[in-house]
Structures are given as structure tokens and as C-alpha cells.
Amino acid sequence: MMGGIDVILFDLDNTLYHPASGLLEAGDETITRFISERLNIPWERANEMRVRTWREYGATARGLEIECGIPQRQFFAGSIEQVCVEEYIRPHPELRAMLQSLPQRLYVFTNAPCVYAARTLQALGIADLISGVFDIETTGGLPKPECGCYDQVLEAMGVPAGRIALLEDTEANLTPAAARGMVTIKVGPPPPTDHHLYLEDLLDLPKLLSAHA
Numbered sequence: 153m154m155g156g157i158d159v160i161l162f163d164l165d166n167t168l169y170h171p172a173s174g175l176l177e178a179g180d181e182t183i184t185r186f187i188s189e190r191l192n193i194p195w196e197r198a199n200e201m202r203v204r205t206w207r208e209y210g211a212t213a214r215g216l217e218i219e220c221g222i223p224q225r226q227f228f229a230g231s232i233e234q235v236c237v238e239e240y241i242r243p244h245p246e247l248r249a250m251l252q253s254l255p256q257r258l259y260v261f262t263n264a265p266c267v268y269a270a271r272t273l274q275a276l277g278i279a280d281l282i283s284g285v286f287d288i289e290t291t292g293g294l295p296k297p298e299c300g301c302y303d304q305v306l307e308a309m310g311v312p313a314g315r316i317a318l319l320e321d322t323e324a325n326l327t328p329a330a331a332r333g334m335v336t337i338k339v340g341p342p343p344p345t346d347h348h349l350y351l352e353d354l355l356d357l358p359k360l361l362s363a364h365a
């Protein structure tokens with residue numbers, strides 16, 4: 153069933169790099185600080201708002217835009233673009249070799265902004281292997297799991313959904329992709345609760361692809 157995969161879409165955060173790197177937490181801290189200062193509310197409440205808007209809207213940037221009228225560009229510049237990505241992410245030769253072995257075209261599909269995504273791919277040492285990045289700014293501020301951004305990506309690819317695989321650590325972001333006929337792969341524990349393929353370790357992707365070819 154997966155023999156006909158032409159394109160692989162990778163989520164970025166906690167998918168292309170390991171959660172243990174600490175990069176996501178570092179980014180979350182800058183987001184909480186931004187909310188706390190911008191809305192003049194205590195850290196605890198700002199942190200709750202970060203988590204709630206992430207759950208409700210798929211991305212805190214989207215939630216703050218809708219609920220508080222904060223432009224996403226302003227939000228990103230004042231939060232995660234302040235993180236020194238290179239402090240957390242080092243070149244990953246095994247990841248690079250694995251990606252290089254894949255015959256498919258490789259893209260990134262992320263709720264993060266463009267500059268941060270480019271920096272992270274550079275820090276991992278894999279930027280040159282990625283054919284393109286669909287970030288939240290190229291999708292007009294629409295994050296996963298909003299249906300509109302999956303349709304935009306499908307249109308831009310011009311490849312039937314069944315020939316595209318999406319890899320994600322956040323299961324909720326796989327659901328709209330599966331509904332459109334993409335092959336969906338949950339990366340990292342816990343295993344998916346729904347009918348997605350499961351990859352405990354991203355480095356085992358070639359094995360999973362050949363097992364399903």
C-alpha cells in the first residue's frame with residue numbers, strides 16, 4: 153500500500169528532532185514570557201493560556217491572533233525566533249544518512265514560522281535534503297489541524313493524496329491528513345489510538361516503508 157509513496161511530509165518539532173533536545177520547552181518558555189508581558193498577566197496564567205490556545209487552535213499563534221488580535225508575525229518575532237536553536241540542536245549524521253537513503257521527495261509541514269524552521273533544519277544538518285517547507289506563514293496563518301492548510305499543501309504538491317505520507321508526533325494533526333487519503337505515521341511514543349501507522353524511532357522509517365511497499 154505504501155509502495156507508491158512519492159512525497160514525505162515531516163512535521164518539524166519533536167518529529168525531526170527528539171523531544172529530549174529541549175528545544176520545544178525553550179520555545180514554550182519564550183511564548184509564555186511573550187504572553188505574560190504582552191497581556192500583562194502573571195506567568196502561571198500566561199502558561200495556561202499558551203497550552204489552552206495550542207490545544208484549541210492547533211497553534212498558540214493562531215489562538216492569540218483570533219482571541220487577542222496579535223499579529224502572528226509580531227508573536228513569532230517576540231517569542232520563538234528569540235531562541236538560540238543551535239544551543240539545543242546539533243547536526244545528526246544518522247538522520248541525514250537515513251533521509252538521504254529515501255527515494256521520495258522530502259518536505260517539512262510545520263506550525264512553526266519560516267525562519268525558525270530554516271534555522272532548525274540547518275542546525276540538524278539536513279536543510280539541503282528538504283525540497284521545501286510549508287510553514288504556518290506560507291499557509292496564510294492556518295495551522296494544522298485546520299483542514300484548509302492540508303488542502304493548500306495538497307494543491308501545491310499536485311500529487312494524489314494517497315502518494316503522500318505525513319509523519320507527526322501530534323496525533324491530532326494526522327487525522328485531517330488521513331481523511332484526505334494520505335498515509336499517516338505517528339512518530340514517537342505513545343502509539344496512536346487511531347488507525348495510523350506507528351514509528352517509535354524516526355530512524356526506522358526506511359524499514360517501515362519497505363515493510364509496507
Ligand SMILES: [Mg+2]
Nearest residue numbers: 163165166321
Ligand atoms: Mg510536532
